[in-house]
Structures are given as structure tokens and as C-alpha cells.
Amino acid sequence: MAKVILERLRKVYPNDVVGVDDATFEVADGELLVLVGPSGCGKSTLLRMIAGLESITSGTLRIGDRVVNDVPPKDRDIAMVFQSYALYPHMTVAENLGFALKLRGHDKAAVAARVREAAAVLELDALLARKPAALSGGQRQRVALGRALVRHPQVFLLDEPLSNLDAKLRGGMRVEIARLHRQLGATMVYVTHDQIEAMTLGQRIVVLRDGRIQQIDTPMALYERPANLFVATFLGSPGMNVLRGRLEQADGLRLVTGGDSVPVDLTSAGLDVDAAWLGRDVALGIRPEHLQPKPDGQGAALAPTVEVVEPVGNEVFVNLRHGDAGLVARCPPQVLPTPGETLPLGLPPGCVHVFEADGEGRRLSA
Known part of the structure; x- marks a missing residue:
């Protein structure tokens, strides 16, 4: 395996359309790093630049100790798993797994050994004689992974490999990929638009927006201390x-919002605010699990109106309206509130995030 180093990587298309701008980070040897962001953010473009399927406008890309900017894809010692399975329908599973090795001139015995090895890792042993039409979606995806695995590459590149699967299969395949990574200790770069996949799979996550990196960190660090509002x-x-509103100090710290909103009492949240923040317009961020029901109203920071209640079994999502703002509270299963009534909510200490109201919405610091 090998590390991957990107230094100020940039991709510009005709008419000065910027696909990736100033991407700089390192994927450690044996790390599973996830590129995540909305459609059009540049994550697949960045992956294809690593693979050699997109040219690099400027910057430096290293795989291991080699600069590979101008190295053809076949000579980069990488294996890519695409969104589509791209299996040969007339070939068996075994033939699909071994086809790339056959093209590279490996002898039959070596191909057969590698195929058996990959099939054992991915639990495909009983399916080797089947053709793709006789496989489920999850089985086809495992074959696509196996086709990359047999090559023993330095780096695995996975471009939204689970997007064609239903929710249950996606969950199962996430576990398969995580297990495979632990077993192989492989260097993997994984692209997804699904933030749940990113959070559950990535040892570190690169968050992209409009071709630029917004933040790089571990999943929980990103969740607990995001760098900006995006x-x-x-x-x-x-x-x-x-x-959104203005921070004011009046009988405790408050967020005064516009329209018909009632001020939000931030005293209980233990927010440490520099005096320079007072009077400033800010964006206040609160995770759904931190909006805690206070049925008796004691210690409530706000009392929005219930709009829709969504029980999902082990928890309840309560959709609320506080003035012009829509909120969602994640609550434990209990007596459900009634749409139209107010629901007093408290804020536990340390749960509030404060961001600049304008521009990129960067986190404010004391």
C-alpha cells in the first residue's frame, strides 16, 4: 500500500469552469479517507484526477514516492470501483474477477489463486460459476469490489459504489467495506454524497463545496466542531x-430574532461569548438531539409550535416552527406532542454553535 499526497491540485475546464481548486491533503498509508459533498462539488473529479482519468491543470499528485501527474492510469497501480458495476454479462463471477489479471498476462494458476483469495475475502465462493444476471445487487457490488481486490493495488478508489443499492443493502455493504478495509489495511479513497456513509466509513473526511475543501477531520470532530455553517x-x-438573529445581553444572553419570533434564552447553554460579539448578527446552530423537551417549562430556552410529528420507532422527530425558522427536535419515544401546541425546549450546556451570519458562515471563536 502507499500514501497519496495532493499539493494544490487544480482542475479547470474550458471557459474557465473550475472543477477543483487548491486541493491539498494527504491520505496516509492504510487510511480510509472519504470525499463528501453535494452533487457538483468536485469530489468525483478529484477522485478521477487521482486515478488519471482527468488531467491535472496544476499542482502535484504523488502516489507513494512517485509524482504521477503524467503517468497513465494503467501504470499508477490503483484500482477503481465505479458507481455502475460494469460486469461482463457473458462471463461468470470467476471470469469477471480474473479478467484484468488475464489481460495483464498472468498465468492461469496465478489468476485462479488470486480469484479464490478475493472470493474468500468477499464470501463469493459459492457464486463463482454464476453470471451477473443471477446475482443480487449486493452480490454484484461485491464482485465489482473483488475485481479491484485481485489486482493487489497500492490504492483503492471507490466512486459512490453503493448508490445503486436500496437502503438495507447499502447498510450491509458499508459494513462489508469497513471489514474489508480493516482486513487488508488498504489505502482507500471513497467518494459519496451520502453523509451517513461518510460518517460511518471514513477514518477522516474531506468536505467539499464548489470545488474547494471546507474542512478535513475525523467524523466526530467534524460533527462536534464544524468549521463553518456549510x-x-x-x-x-x-x-x-x-x-438567525442578534446576540444581546439582557437578563442573560439572548438571541433576538426578527419577525414574530420570541428571543431565545441562551443562559442555560453556557455559551462563552466575547463582548465583541454582542450586538452582532449571527447564525446559531443547534443539533436536533440538543433540543430537549421541558414539559413543565422550567429551564426552557424557547417554546416553538409543533407542526409535524414523525415517530420512527426508537426515536421521534418533531418538526417545529419558531417564528420564521423551521426546527427539528430528536426526542426519545414518549407521549407524543400534538400539532399546533407549543413545546418548551431546553438547551444543555456546550450544545450551541455560533457562526458568522454572512459570507461563508465561519465559526466564531471567543
């Missing part, structure tokens, strides 16, 4: 609630 609202399901 990262805060992109990661998490449901996403972070945002209230």
Missing part, C-alpha cells in the same frame, strides 16, 4: 437547526 448543516441527519 459543514455544520451538511453533516448530520436530520441536519443542524439554524436560528
Whole structure:
């Protein structure tokens, strides 16, 4: 395996359309790093640049100790798993697994040994004689992974490999990929638009927006201390609630919002605010799990109106309206509130995130 180093990588298409701008980071040897962001953010372009399928406008790309900017894809010692399975329908599973090795001139015995090895790792032993039409979606995806695995590459590149699977299969395949990574100790770069996949699979995550890196960190560090409002609202399901208003010190710290909103009492949240923040317009971020029901109203920071209640078994999502702002509270199963009534909510200490209201919504610091 090998590390991958990107130094100020940039991709510009005709008419000065920037696909990736100033991408700089390192994928450690044996690390599973996830590139995540909305459609069009540049994550697949960046992966294809690593693979050699997109040319690099400027910057330096290293795989191991080699600069590979101008090295053809076949000579980079990488293996790529695409969104489509791209299996040969007339070939058996065994033939699909071994085809790339056959093209590279490996003898039959070596191909057979590598195929058996990959099949054992991915639990495909009983399926080797089948053709793709006789496989489920999850089995086809495992064959696509196996086709990369047999090559023993330095780096695995996975471009949204689970997007064609239903929710249950996606969950199962996430576990398969994580298990495979632990077993192989392989260097993997994984692209997804699904933040749940990113959070559950990645040892570190690169969050992209409009071709630029927003933040790089471990999943929980990103969740607990996002660098800006985009990262805060992109990661998490449901996403972070945002209230906009002005910070004021009056009988405790408050967020005074516009319209018909009632001020939000931030005293209980233990927010450490520099005096320079007072009077400033800010965006206040609160995770759904931190909006805690206070049925008796004691210690409540706000009392929004219940709009929709979504019980999902082990938890309840309560959709609320606080003035002009929509909120979601994640609550334990209990007596469900009734749409139209108010629901007093408290804020535990250390749960509030404060961001600049304008521009990129960067985190404010004391």
C-alpha cells in the first residue's frame, strides 16, 4: 500500500469552469479517507484526477514516492470501483474477477489463486460459476469490489459504489467495506454524497463545496466542531437547526430574532461569548438531539409550535416552527406532542454553535 499526497491540485475546464481548486491533503498509508459533498462539488473529479482519468491543470499528485501527474492510469497501480458495476454479462463471477489479471498476462494458476483469495475475502465462493444476471445487487457490488481486490493495488478508489443499492443493502455493504478495509489495511479513497456513509466509513473526511475543501477531520470532530455553517448543516441527519438573529445581553444572553419570533434564552447553554460579539448578527446552530423537551417549562430556552410529528420507532422527530425558522427536535419515544401546541425546549450546556451570519458562515471563536 502507499500514501497519496495532493499539493494544490487544480482542475479547470474550458471557459474557465473550475472543477477543483487548491486541493491539498494527504491520505496516509492504510487510511480510509472519504470525499463528501453535494452533487457538483468536485469530489468525483478529484477522485478521477487521482486515478488519471482527468488531467491535472496544476499542482502535484504523488502516489507513494512517485509524482504521477503524467503517468497513465494503467501504470499508477490503483484500482477503481465505479458507481455502475460494469460486469461482463457473458462471463461468470470467476471470469469477471480474473479478467484484468488475464489481460495483464498472468498465468492461469496465478489468476485462479488470486480469484479464490478475493472470493474468500468477499464470501463469493459459492457464486463463482454464476453470471451477473443471477446475482443480487449486493452480490454484484461485491464482485465489482473483488475485481479491484485481485489486482493487489497500492490504492483503492471507490466512486459512490453503493448508490445503486436500496437502503438495507447499502447498510450491509458499508459494513462489508469497513471489514474489508480493516482486513487488508488498504489505502482507500471513497467518494459519496451520502453523509451517513461518510460518517460511518471514513477514518477522516474531506468536505467539499464548489470545488474547494471546507474542512478535513475525523467524523466526530467534524460533527462536534464544524468549521463553518456549510459543514455544520451538511453533516448530520436530520441536519443542524439554524436560528438567525442578534446576540444581546439582557437578563442573560439572548438571541433576538426578527419577525414574530420570541428571543431565545441562551443562559442555560453556557455559551462563552466575547463582548465583541454582542450586538452582532449571527447564525446559531443547534443539533436536533440538543433540543430537549421541558414539559413543565422550567429551564426552557424557547417554546416553538409543533407542526409535524414523525415517530420512527426508537426515536421521534418533531418538526417545529419558531417564528420564521423551521426546527427539528430528536426526542426519545414518549407521549407524543400534538400539532399546533407549543413545546418548551431546553438547551444543555456546550450544545450551541455560533457562526458568522454572512459570507461563508465561519465559526466564531471567543
